[in-house]
Amino acid sequence: MSRLQSGTTPPSDDDIRAWCRACEAEEQAADVIAASRTAENAYVEWRRLQRTGMRRLQESYVPLFERTKAFRVYSSNVIPGLLQTGPYVAALLSSISEFRGTRNDIAEAVAARLERSRVIREGNHRFSLLVEEAALRHRVGDAGTMAGQLEHLLTVMSYPRVSFGVIPFSSDRRMWVIETFSVYDEEQAQVELLTAQVNVTAPTEVRQYLKAFGEYAKLAVYGADARALISAAAAELEPA
Template sequence: MARSPSSSVQAAREALAARLREIRLDAGLTAREIALRAGWHPSKSSRIENAVTPPSDADIRAWCNICGADEQAADLIAASRSAESMYVEWKRLQRTGLRRLQESYVPLFKRTRTFRIYCSNVVPGLLQTPAYATALLSEITAFREAPNDVAEAVAARMDRSRVLREGDHRFAILVEEAVLRYRMGNAEVMAGQLGHLLSIMSLPAVSLGVVPFSAERGMWPLETFSIYDAEQAQVELLTAAVTVTAPSEVAQYAKAFSRAADLAVYGTHARALIADAIAALG
C-alpha cells in the first residue's frame, strides 16, 4: 500500500534536518553548543536535527551563522519554506474565505498541459455547475467556519473552469459511480449537474470516465487527487491539502490513476450510468 500522502512533507523536513546536521559537523560543534550559542533550550538543536521541530527562518540564520556557513542560509530557508508549504491546513487556506483559494489555482491551471483528476466523493470542481458548487461550498464554509464569500467563490470557480475550453490543455477525469449518486443540493441541483456532465463529455479536450459499482476492483477507492503534468500531485484530505512533489510519490499517484482508468467505462457506457443516476432522482 502507498505511503501516507504527507510522507513527502516529512521527507523534505528530514532532508533539511540532515543538511543542518552536516553543517554543524563540518564546523566541529555539538548540538548542545549550537543551542547554547543561540540562546536556545539545550534540547532544541536535537529536535531540529531529528526533524521533530521545524526550524524558523531565524533559527536557520542563527544556525548557519554559528557554524560559519552564512552563505547557505538562503537556500536552506527556501528548502524549509517549500517543505512547510507541502502540507497546508484548509483552515489556514480558507481563513479569508474561499474566493482567494479558487483564484490561487489559476497560475497552476494555466501552465499545466495535462490534468489527471480522480474524485471519489464529489464532482470535480472544473466540472461543477454554479448550483452544485454553491451547495458544496456552502457546506464547506459552514463546516470549517470560514468567512462566507460563497457567491464570490462560485464565480471564481466558474471563471477558472474556462480552462476546459481555452488553451492547449488535456483533461483525463475519473469519478467513482458513487459521485453520481451522492446528493449535493436537492434533486433539481443534482439533475442539472449530471446533465452538465453529459454535455462536458462532448468537449474534445476532456475524457471523462466513470468507475462503476460493478467493477471488479483492481484499485481500491482513494482520496480525491489531481496530477498536474508529471510535476506534482495534490491530495485533498479532510483537514488539509497535501502537495506531493517527490517524483517517486507522484509516480505512485500516476500508477493509481492508471489502475482506476482501467476499471472505468467511457462514452456510451458512462453516459448510461449518468442517465441512470438522473432517472433515480425521481
C-alpha cells in the first residue's frame, strides 16, 4: 500500500477493485480503472501534441480509426475532419499553426489527414456525423474553398455507411451547443478544447457523450432537408 500511495508502483486493476470493495464503492471501480489507465493522456495540451509539427499528430490517429467500427462525431464550428477537402484542411491547419506557433509542415499534415480519412470509403466502419448549421457558414479559407467543401458534403452524404445530419439554426433547442467531440465505438470520447485534447474513457462519462449525441441526433435534419441547408449555404457564398 505504501508503494501505491507514494506513486512508486501504479495500481493494477485488481488493486483498484479491492480498494473500491473496501470502500464499499464497487460500482465506481470501472470508472477508476479507466481513469488510471489513461491518466497520462486524459488531458493533453495541443502544444505537446503538435510540438514536432502537425503531420505526426494526424498519423497518430490511424490505429484508432482503423479499429473503430462506429464513429459518432458532433461538430459545432467546423466540418468534421473525416469529411474535409484538401483546400479546407490546408486553410484550417494554417490558421491553427499560426495561432499556436507550431512548425509549419502544413503540406505534409494535409496529406496525412486526407490519407487517414480513407476509412470513410474503406473497411467495415459506420459513420454518424452531426454539425451545427453554423459549421456550414463559418468560412474557412476563401469562397472557393468553402464552395468545394460544401459540394463534397453533398457527395459524401450518398455513401452507404455515412449518416450526415445538420442541426438547423431554427431547431427548438433541447440540447445546448457544446464543444466538438467524437465517440469511438462506446469505448472512448475525444473532446477538442482551445488549449488541449481531452480523452475520456470512464464508462459513465462516455455514456454522457453518447446521450448528448443522441439528443443532437433528434434535433438534426437529414437527406433532402440537410441537402437544402448545404445548398443554401453554398448559394450565399461570395468572394471574400
